Amino acid sequence: MKVFISVDMEGISGLVRWPDVSPTGIDFERNRQLMTQDANAAIEGAFQGGATEVVVEENHGVEDLCVLRMDTIDERCTVIRGAGRPGATTMAGLDADAGVVMLIGHHGRAGSYPGIMAHTISYTAFKLVSLAGQPIGEPDFFAIRAGELGVPVGLVSGDQIVAEQVQARCPWADTVIVKEAFGRESGEVIPPVRARPMIEEAAARTVRRALAGEYQPLDVRGPYEFEVQLRQPAGDAMRANLDGLEGFDLAEDTRVVVTAPDMDLGFRRVAYLGYANQPGVTKH
Ligand SMILES: [Zn+2]
Structure with missing residues (x-):
């Protein structure tokens, strides 16, 4: 089974503030490594669970969507990175051949409070994004697009807010809550060294459940x-x-x-x- 992993940065274990996810903030190189290690935990789990191919796609919009560290990413995956992608931009690598989608390091939608760095696509430009009158976040875009292709979302990691929001749309999805949001830039974090085995274990379970046919792609269609x-x-x-x-x-x-x-x-x-x-x- 081919597994598609979308990796964002705001929901990575240990990170809580905008300067943690910005090239001009503090310790950005270290935080890139934390992001890469959460991704690696999901990749490792995916292969343990029975994945035959893992495609990772970068979703964090700084540095032209090139944030994962290519020197330490798991060599068994491929990575889609860089700006100017065809199709659905940060879902360019998602196709109908994938068996399940995992959202690693994702965050709550715009308007959420609390919610660590909650926003939808652009924090600085968008106050709220709604679909058919309901506020939506990036995981909603991903889950609906994946559903159009017949692929289910099976796992999300991030704070408790994104976990709740993904489960509201995809009740079958596994969640790994690596931090408890207290506000917009504060929370109680599980140290990454302990969060990563949680992600790995959940990713393995997710692929096993996907192989067993336990997930449903969303049945939502446009316009x-x-x-x-x-x-x-x-x-x-x-x-x-x-x-x-x-x-x-x-x-x-x-x-x-x-x-x-x-x-x-x-x-x-x-x-x-x-x-x-x-x-x-x-x-x-
Ligand atoms: Zn991001």
């Missing part, structure tokens, strides 16, 4: 209508960019309605709004 609440009113550049672009309706100066036939394009269109304030940038 989709999203609402994105912007933190800053749309400026001249964003207005000019969105004018005439299919799938975008600037309903108010801080509210954009985005429509898409499927989640591949839906994710791209919502993500585009995070940089649509740059003059002349209409590619998404």
Whole structure:
């Protein structure tokens, strides 16, 4: 079975603050290593559980989506990294051949409190992202896109908030709560050296359960209508960019309605709004 592992940074064991996940923060090299070690725990568990192939995809949006350390990542996987990916951006490597999706180091959605570094796609640009009137986070995009391809989400690691949110949509999913959020940048963490065996064990169980057919892909189909609440009113550049672009309706100066036939394009269109304030940038 091919296993797809999406790795983000905000939900990595031991990390609680924005400077922990920023190249300009403290100890970024060490924190990259912590991220890589959580990923390695999931990779190790996946192979123990019966995976024949593991594809890891980087989802943390700094340094052009190149944060995992290639010198210490488990040599048995392949890694999708770098910006400008085709398809559903940070799900570019997810296809119908995968048997299960794991979300490692993920975080709660925008509007969550508490929730360690909770946001949806862009903390600085988006106040809230909703689908059909319900607030959604990155795991929702992933679970729905995976469902469109017939692939279930089986595991999430992060704080208790992302765990609850994934289980609300995918009640069968295993969770590894590596930290308890107290606020937006505080919490009680399990030391990574103890969190990693928890991730490994859960990943092995997840693949075994996937092989046993215990998971259901989500049965959600487009077309989709999203609402994105912007933190800053749309400026001249964003207005000019969105004018005439299919799938975008600037309903108010801080509210954009985005429509898409499927989640591949839906994710791209919502993500585009995070940089649509740059003059002349209409590619998404
Ligand atoms: Zn991230």
